Amino acid sequence: MEERKAIPTLYDWAGGKDALEKLTKLFYEKVLKDDLLYPVFKNMSTDHSNHVAHFIAEVFGGPKLYSEEDKGSHAIMITHHLGKMLDEPKRKRWMDLLLESADETGLASDPEFRSALVGYLEWGSRIAVINSNTNDNPVNENEPMPKWGWGETKGPYQG
Numbered sequence: 001m002e003e004r005k006a007i008p009t010l011y012d013w014a015g016g017k018d019a020l021e022k023l024t025k026l027f028y029e030k031v032l033k034d035d036l037l038y039p040v041f042k043n044m045s046t047d048h049s050n051h052v053a054h055f056i057a058e059v060f061g062g063p064k065l066y067s068e069e070d071k072g073s074h075a076i077m078i079t080h081h082l083g084k085m086l087d088e089p090k091r092k093r094w095m096d097l098l099l100e101s102a103d104e105t106g107l108a109s110d111p112e113f114r115s116a117l118v119g120y121l122e123w124g125s126r127i128a129v130i131n132s133n134t135n136d137n138p139v140n141e142n143e144p145m146p147k148w149g150w151g152e153t154k155g156p157y158q159g
């Protein structure tokens, strides 16, 4: 049977911390210029963009940038969404602008990586909408950060 080469984490394949911070920086610039999303994010902190990059970095198998460096946790991330009353049009715009930013910042665009990225963002953004329509955090403070991998493609294409 043919041996597969070592599978990189999604974090490494994406280009690490710098690539993810660049992605969210452009994304929140777009968000603040967007009529639908501006009111939702107008009070966000100056750290917001990096915190989201660090959260994704950690979920994608990178270092504990969110849970240790930023002193966050899965439960704390969810707390930020509680009561925000998000809906499908806002979620969709959020997805569109994030994927547009991925293309414009030159994030890895191979089919395997993008399938994992979109899968994670669809999952996470739909959960964010659900949690934004309640004030009760369903996640316990001790629960681990989510982890996301390559999914069905099992890794980058190895021609």
Ligand code: HEM
Pocket (backbone or CB within 6 Å): 040, 041, 043, 044, 045, 047, 048, 049, 051, 052, 055, 056, 077, 080, 081, 084, 086, 090, 091, 094, 120, 121, 123, 124, 125, 126, 128, 129
């Ligand atoms: C995979 C999906 C998502 C992830 C990983 C994520 C992650 C985060 C994180 C880490 C924070 C805390 C930032 C901080 O420390 O300042 C946050 C806050 C927030 N997120 Fe999300 N989020 C996601 C989806 C969404 C979506 C779809 C929306 C809206 C359409 C949204 C709206 C917000 C808002 C309004 C806040 C609070 C902003 C404020 O502090 O004023 N999030 N999110």
